[in-house]
Amino acid sequence: MEKVSRYKVISRNTYLASNGDAVRLVYATRVSKVLPVKQAVADDLEAGRVPALGEQQLDVLRRYQLLVPAAEDELEAVTQRFTNNADDPGRRHIALFPTAYCNMGCTYCGQTHRRTSLRGNHREAVRRRVLAMLKHPQTTSMRLDWFGGEPLMGFAAIRDLSQSFVPVVEQRELDWSSVIITNGALLDIRKIRALAQECKVTHAEITIDGPPEMHDRHRPLKSGGASFWRIIDAIKQALDDESTAGLTFGIRSNVDVHNEDAITDLLELLASHGFAHPRVRFGIKPVHSWGNDVSAIELGKRHFAEREAQWLILMRQLGLNFEILPASPAPVVCPAVTRSDELIAPDGNIFSCSEQPLVDHLSHTAVGDVTSPWAQGADLRPEGAYDDWMQEVAGGQRACSSCEFYPTCGGACPKLWRDGYGPCPSFKFNTQERLDLVAELNGFAIPTGAVR
Template sequence: MVGRNAFRHPSGRVVRPVLNTATAKVYLVDLATAQRLEAGVAEGDDARLAQSGLLVEVDHDEAAEVIEASRVAARDRRTRDFVVMPSAYCNMGCGYCGQTHERVTVSRDHRAALAERVARAARGGRYDTLNVRWFGGEPLMGYAVLLDLSRRFTAAADEAGVGYAAKIVTNGSLLDARKLRALHRDARISSVEVTLDGPAEVHDASRPLKSGAGSFHKIIGVIGAALRDPELDGLHFTVRTNIGVHNAALAEPFAAELAAAGLAHDRVACYPAPVHSWGNDVSDVAVPRADLAAAEMAWFLAYQRHGLRFRLLPAAPRRVVCAATSRHSEVVGADGRVYSCTEQSLVPGHRDEDLGHVGSLAADELRPPGAFDDWYDTLDAGATACRGCAILPVCGGACPKLWREGKPPCPSLRDNVRDRLDLYALTAGYTPVG
C-alpha cells in the first residue's frame, strides 16, 4: 500500500510512504520506486524490494501463506487467554448497547471451578503466560469477585512459574484512586480501557448512568490523577470512543478536553471505533460506511493537534484475530457459562450458544470447539472477501461473527490506509511536496 503524496525529508530527499501489510512495516521510498510498486512493475535491480517483501513473484499465493501462519498461531499458542465477566450487570444505559444486563455475579462454586481451570492451565507446562481480560457488563460491578479471582489466578501463575498479564475493559464510572491501586497492585492489572463518547455533554447523553448522572468529568479526573500517582506508574490507559452520528464531528473539542485534563501522556492511548451491531439495530446511530474513513482521519488529526497518543498504523500482523478463533481462549460469563466469543454472553439471540459450564467442563482441557474455530479454513476457502484483500495480514478478517451474520465488518483502514500513510510521514517530520 502506497501513500497518496510525496514528502521531503529535511535532508532534501523526496519520498512516499509504503506499508507492507505482511509485516506491518512502513518504508519511505523514492518516487520512482513508489510508482513501480503501485503499478506492480519489477525491474532487474529489485532484489532489495523482494527481500523486504514489497515485491513477490506473480504466482506466489501470499494469502495462503498469511492464512496458514494464522492457523498455526491459533493452534499452537503459548498464551492461555481467559475473558472473565465478574458481573452481568452494568450501571450505564447506553442506547446503542446490544447487551441485556442482570444483577448476577460469579457464585462461590463457579469461582472455585474457574480458579481451578486457570490453575490447571498454569501448571500444565503448555503455556508461558496466562492472559486475563476483565469484561462485562461492567466488571467493576463485581469488584470483590474480581479481586478474589485475581488473588487465586496470580497465585497459580506464580506457583507454576508462568507469566501473568491482566487488562480491564470498564466504563470507568466506578474507578477511584483506591480501586486503581488495588487493581494494579493486587490484581496485577497493567492496562485499563475506558470508553468516552465525546465532550462531556455528549458523552453523558450517549452513555448515561442508570441513575441519570453523568460520568465524563469524574472519569477524566480519575485518569489524570492516576497519571500523577507514583504508585500507578506502571498502569496504562486506553480511551476508546464509539463513533456514531452523534459525535463523529466532535473530535476537536473532545481531544482538547482530554489534553486539558492532562491525558496527553505517554501512558494514555486513544482510538476511535465505529458503533456496530451486537445483534441489535444501530442503524440510527452508526456512521454510514461511505463517511466512516474520513471521520476516522478527522479524529486522528485532532489527536495529533492536541498531543494525544494514538496508533495510526498496525504495529504487527494480526495472527489470531480474536478469542473466538482459538481454543486456547475462552469467555466465562457471570453465570458460569463458557463461550468462545465476547458477543454471545448477555446478547439476546446468542446467550444459548455457550459451550458448557465452568463447573462441568474438565478443568485440564481446552474449551469445547466453538462456532468460529474453523475461521482460517473459512478464509482460505474464499467464503468472505478477505482472501484477496491487501490488508488481510493486519486485519485478520476483523469479526467472524459479523461475517457469518452477513454484515461485512471491514475496518476503515481498508479505505483510508493511504491517508494514514501520509499522516505517518507528516508525524515523522517530513514536509509535503507540492
C-alpha cells in the same frame, strides 16, 4: 525467482525527503511496517515488477516481505500463520465476567444486564480452570481480561480471584497481561491501585463518548447521575500516582450520528486536562451492531473514515497518543477463531466470541459450562461457530481473501461478516491520510496540493 507481494498499500502522494529525493510510502501489510522508497521503486512495485536494484536494497524489500518467492501462495501462507498461532497451546487468553450487571444504560449496547454475579460453585470452577491453565507446563503466556456488564460491580470477585492467580504467574514467570474493560464510573484511586498492584492489571480500556453533557447523555447511569468528571478525575489521579505506573489507559469513543460532532471538543478538553500522556492512548470507533439493530444511528464506513482522518490530525496536533497504522500483524484474528481463547460468563457458560455473552438470543452459542468435566483442567475449549473462519478465507469465500489488509487484521470479526455487516477497519478507507501522518512524523515534506 521472486515476485512482488500482493500485500502492500502504496501512498498516492509523493513526499520530499531531507536530501531532496522524491519518495512514496509503502505499507507492507505482511509485516505491518511502513517503508519509504524512491518514486521509481514505488512505480515498479505498483506495477508488479521486481525493481532493478542492488542486492542490498532488494534484501530490504525481502525483509519487509514486499518481495516473496514466485511460487508462494501468499493467501495460504498468511492464513497458515494465523492457524499456527490459533493452535498454539502455550498462549492462553481468557476473559472473565465478574457480573452480568451494568450501571449504565447505553442505547447502542446489545447486552441484557441482570444482577447475576460470579459466585459459589461457578467462581470456584473458574478459579480451578484458570489455575490449571496457569500451571500447565505448555503455558508460556497468559492474557486475563475482566469484562462485563460492568466488571467493577464485581470488584470483590476480581480481587478474590486475582489473589489465587497472581502468585502462580509470578512463580512461573509467565508472559502476562491483563485488561479491564470498564465504563469507569466506579473507578477511584483506591480501586486503581488495587487493580495495578494486587491484581496486576496492565491496561484499562475506558469509554468516553464526548464532553460532559454529551457523554452523560450518550452513556447514562441507570441511577440518573453523571459520570464524566468522576472518570476524568480518577484517571488524572492515577497518572500522578507512581504506584500505578504499570497500568496504562485506553480512551475509547464510540461514535454514532448523535455524538460525531462532539468528538473534536472532547479531544481538546482531554488534552487540556493532561491526557497527552505516555500512559494514555486514544481510539475512536464507530458504533456497530452487537446482536442489536443500530442501523438508525450508525455512521457509514466512508463517512466515519473521513471524520476520523480529521480527528487523527487533531490528535497529532494536540500531542495525544494513538495508533496511526497497526505496527504489527494481528497474531490471531480474535478469540472466536482461537481455541486457546475463551470467555466465561457469570452463570458459568463458556463462549468463544466476545459478542455472545449476555446477549439473550445468543445464549445457545455457548460451547460448554465451566463445571463440565472437560473444563476441570487446561484443555482447549470445544470448537465454536467461527473456528472454521480461516478455512473460509483460504477457500476464497470472503472478501478478505483478496484484500491487501488481510495479514494485518485477519478479517476483524467473523461474526459480523456472517451477520451481513462488513467489519473492515477504518484504516482501509483512510490509509492515505494516515500515511501522510507517518510522513510528517518522519520529517518528509508533503507537497502543496497533495491529497489529504
